Amino acid sequence: xxxxxxxxxxxxxxxxxxxxxxxxxxxxxxxxxxxxxxxxxxxxxxxxxxxxxxxxxxxxxxxxxxxxxxxxxxxxxxxxxxxxxxxxxxxxxxxxxxxxxxxxxxxxxxxxxxxxxxxxxxxxxxxxxxxxxxxxxxx
Amino acid sequence: xxxxxxxxxxxxxxxxxxxxxxxxxxxxxxxxxxxxxxxxxxxxxxxxxxxxxxxxxxxxxxxxxxxxxxxxxxxxxxxxxxxxxxxxxxxxxxxxxxxxxxxxxxxxxxxxxxxxxxxxxxxxxxxxxxxxxxxxxxxxxxxxxxxxxxxxxxxxxxxxxxxxxxxxxxxxxxxxxxxxxxxxxxxxxxxxxxxxxxxxxxxxxxxxxxxxxxxxxxxxxxxxxxxxxxxxxxxxxxxxxxxxxxxxxxxxxxxxxxxxxxxxxxxxxxxxxxxxxxxxxxxxxxxxxxxxxxxxxxxxxxxxxxxxxxxxxxxxxxxxxxxxxxxxxxxxxxxxxxxxxxxxxxxxxxxxxxxxxxxxxxxxxxxxxxxxxxxxxxxxxxxxxxxxxxxxxxxxxxxxxxxxxxxxxxxxxxxxxxxxxxxxxxxxxxxxxxxxxxxxxxxxxxxxxxxxxxxxxxxxxxxxxxxxxxxxxxxxxxxxxxxxxxxxxxxxxxxxxxx
Amino acid sequence: xxxxxxxxxxxxxxxxxxxxxxxxxxxxxxxxxxxxxxxxxxxxxxxxxxxxxxxxxxxxxxxxxxxxxxxxxxxxxxxxxxxxxxxxxxxxxxxxxxxxxxxxxxxxxxxx
Numbered sequence: 070x071x072x073x074x075x076x077x078x079x080x081x082x083x084x085x086x087x088x089x090x091x092x093x094x095x096x097x098x099x100x101x102x103x104x105x106x107x108x109x110x111x112x113x114x115x116x117x118x119x120x121x122x123x124x125x126x127x128x129x130x131x132x133x134x135x136x137x138x139x140x141x142x143x144x145x146x147x148x149x150x151x152x153x154x155x156x157x158x159x160x161x162x163x164x165x166x167x168x169x170x171x172x173x174x175x176x177x178x179x180x181x182x183x184x185x186x187x188x189x190x191x192x193x194x195x196x197x198x199x200x201x202x203x204x205x206x207x208x
Numbered sequence: 209x210x211x212x213x214x215x216x217x218x219x220x221x222x223x224x225x226x227x228x229x230x231x232x233x234x235x236x237x238x239x240x241x242x243x244x245x246x247x248x249x250x251x252x253x254x255x256x257x258x259x260x261x262x263x264x265x266x267x268x269x270x271x272x273x274x275x276x277x278x279x280x281x282x283x284x285x286x287x288x289x290x291x292x293x294x295x296x297x298x299x300x301x302x303x304x305x306x307x308x309x310x311x312x313x314x315x316x317x318x319x320x321x322x323x324x325x326x327x328x329x330x331x332x333x334x335x336x337x338x339x340x341x342x343x344x345x346x347x348x349x350x351x352x353x354x355x356x357x358x359x360x361x362x363x364x365x366x367x368x369x370x371x372x373x374x375x376x377x378x379x380x381x382x383x384x385x386x387x388x389x390x391x392x393x394x395x396x397x398x399x400x401x402x403x404x405x406x407x408x409x410x411x412x413x414x415x416x417x418x419x420x421x422x423x424x425x426x427x428x429x430x431x432x433x434x435x436x437x438x439x440x441x442x443x444x445x446x447x448x449x450x451x452x453x454x455x456x457x458x459x460x461x462x463x464x465x466x467x468x469x470x471x472x473x474x475x476x477x478x479x480x481x482x483x484x485x486x487x488x489x490x491x492x493x494x495x496x497x498x499x500x501x502x503x504x505x506x507x508x509x510x511x512x513x514x515x516x517x518x519x520x521x522x523x524x525x526x527x528x529x530x531x532x533x534x535x536x537x538x539x540x541x542x543x544x545x546x547x548x549x550x551x552x553x554x555x556x557x558x559x560x561x562x563x564x565x566x567x568x569x570x571x572x573x574x575x576x577x578x579x580x581x582x583x584x585x586x587x588x589x590x591x592x593x594x595x596x597x598x599x600x601x602x603x604x605x606x607x608x609x610x611x612x613x614x615x616x617x618x619x620x621x622x623x624x625x626x627x628x629x630x631x632x633x634x635x636x637x638x639x640x641x642x643x644x645x646x647x648x649x650x651x652x653x654x655x656x657x658x659x660x661x662x663x664x665x666x667x668x669x670x671x672x673x674x675x676x677x678x679x680x681x682x683x684x685x686x687x688x689x690x691x692x693x694x695x696x697x698x699x700x701x702x703x704x705x706x707x
Numbered sequence: 708x709x710x711x712x713x714x715x716x717x718x719x720x721x722x723x724x725x726x727x728x729x730x731x732x733x734x735x736x737x738x739x740x741x742x743x744x745x746x747x748x749x750x751x752x753x754x755x756x757x758x759x760x761x762x763x764x765x766x767x768x769x770x771x772x773x774x775x776x777x778x779x780x781x782x783x784x785x786x787x788x789x790x791x792x793x794x795x796x797x798x799x800x801x802x803x804x805x806x807x808x809x810x811x812x813x814x815x816x817x818x819x
Contacts, residue, residue, distance in 0.1 A: 146228070160217055
């Protein structure tokens with residue numbers, strides 16, 4: 070079990086090496102599941118969850134401090150908002166005309182969903198982790 | 209150019225832009241006020257456009273009607289859109305000053321915009337699952353907003369509100385799934401024509417109706433589902449309480465209930481009997497519990513429960529006159545209840561306390577707060593010539609006309625009780641001699657923006673009676689109640705406008 | 708038929724948890740159980756006898772498909788359930804900071 074004192078230093082060396090090797094594959098699998106929503110079970114939401122899990126994996130293996138240095142909360146917020154604004158952009162360009170074709174439906178929408186869900190869920194995870202003993206507002 | 213989808217797109221876009229901008233409060237304030245003002249403008253333009261055509265239907269993505277998502281704005285939605293957006297804009301102006309005492313102001317504006325997006329979406333939804341989705345967006349934003357100032361009471365109230373609200377939403381979803389399995393369609397117009405032609409098994413409709421009554425009844429704070437309201441109102445910051453009581457319980461509760469029961473199910477004696485029963489319990493329970501309150505916001509909260517009972521009584525009686533009175537009272541109550549809550553926020557800021565026994569002499573000290581509270585209290589107690597009097601009169605007359613003198617008697621008694629508890633609570637607060645031991649708090653003058661907002665709301669309260677003038681003023685109200693009374697005519701109007 | 712009844716039994720178990728348990732975390736789990744029950748019910752009503760999965764892949768004929776619409780509704784409902792759980796958990800953390808207990812009968816400062 071991971072104990073409180075070990076959290077800063079992360080897990081053992083074996084775990085860190087394996088994480089460095091498999092991180093790209095998990096991300097790739099998440100993007101694969103997300104983009105294939107039309108033909109197989111999956112879609113933007115589950116792809117986003119897998120991407121968020123890969124980021125959580127980084128945080129668990131390397132410890133809170135190191136992970137937060139690389140993935141700053143500002144960057145996460147900007148990415149999640151970019152996904153949402155991309156969605157709204159799609160809505161506004163499709164107003165009054167017929168539905169979007171292949172590019173809109175099968176690439177842009179899942180990408181924006183994955184951005185929102187992936188980075189959003191990880192931001193929430195960070196917020197909950199950092200919430201112990203702080204004294205500000207949470208959204 | 210199609211304006212209807214902008215009702216939802218503008219506040220959503222504003223919410224995410226505010227989140228993108230991060231910790232800069234100026235940008236958040238300006239963006240949200242511009243977005244809210246834009247929504248008011250769109251609502252007014254839409255009402256001008258729709259009164260010529262009667263109903264506006266927008267097909268999302270161009271998909272054909274029974275299979276696609278539609279946004280439907282008819283006269284009933286129009287009335288509530290104008291009311292909800294205008295009240296939300298005025299509350300937002302007030303909030304720009306009130307929120308300064310918290311850190312992280314941008315979060316408030318982003319959540320407020322999300323709540324506004326959800327509210328507009330519920331009002332414009334054309335199929336029942338879309339209604340549920342936007343209802344959830346608005347409700348979750350409301351749960352977060354109640355917990356906004358992270359003090360112990362706010363968090364406890366938000367937790368209880370969130371648990372009760374989630375159970376209600378799950379009931380609503382269960383009802384939707386029963387309806388879908390019986391009718392095979394989610395579009396409200398389609399479902400309405402199927403139900404009125406009798407091809408949907410009536411047992412499924414009855415089961416779903418009971419679930420909806422419980423779910424939407426909790427969102428509307430009808431007794432016995434009102435238990436969350438006093439907690440949430442007394443612990444939330446003042447603009448959030450105003451928004452909750454003035455907009456959310458009406459849009460998410462009464463509007464959705466009326467739309468589904470009148471237009472989709474077609475009102476039947478059993479349904480209207482159930483609604484009337486809940487309404488009577490709400491009126492009496494709210495009025496009785498308001499007598500013993502010592503906190504000004506809890507008093508207003510129980511009064512809200514009682515007045516929502518009035519609105520539901522009008523809907524339960526069901527005659528066109530009763531429905532008109534109910535809708536008129538809905539608009540009135542939204543305006544003056546939010547005014548009362550905003551005033552309570554100003555009183556709290558200047559007197560430092562919310563205890564009714566310790567606040568004194570508001571009219572002399574802060575004339576703006578005092579006079580606006582007086583106007584709002586007179587209107588809600590049913591003092592002529594303010595709008596509240598006419599609305600209650602219409603509902604009582606409609607009860608007599610529908611041969612239900614018992615209901616009219618209860619309405620009269622509750623109205624007298626309302627006058628009594630407002631008089632008893634607010635006379636010492638407004639007119640009493642000032643006691644200097646009223647606790648810490650600054651006695652500065654009210655800032656400009658909140659004063660402007662409450663003055664505009666007070667003017668709206670005072671002029672609300674003009675909505676009843678036959679001719680130009682009456683048009684919105686008459687069309688809205690006609691939509692509700694026509695029942696299955698909703699489906700005919702929607703299919704008509706799609707040709 | 709029994710499948711639907713079992714689904715409603717699951718819903719009642721969740722409802723019982725929300726109503727009668729005193730620990731906040733158990734209440735949150737109860738709401739989660741109710742969510743799962745309703746999602747399961749949604750997917751169940753889409754079943755058509757001997758239907759196959761509703762994917763319009765090239766080369767397969769549009770034969771007997773189960774109804775895809777309740778599955779889409781269930782997806783949305785899962786996301787909404789996630790948001791609710793998240794909100795309730797963060798509120799529970801804050802409550803523990805302020806009140807020091809998870810027992811809901813003791814979290815009662817708002818009287819009346």
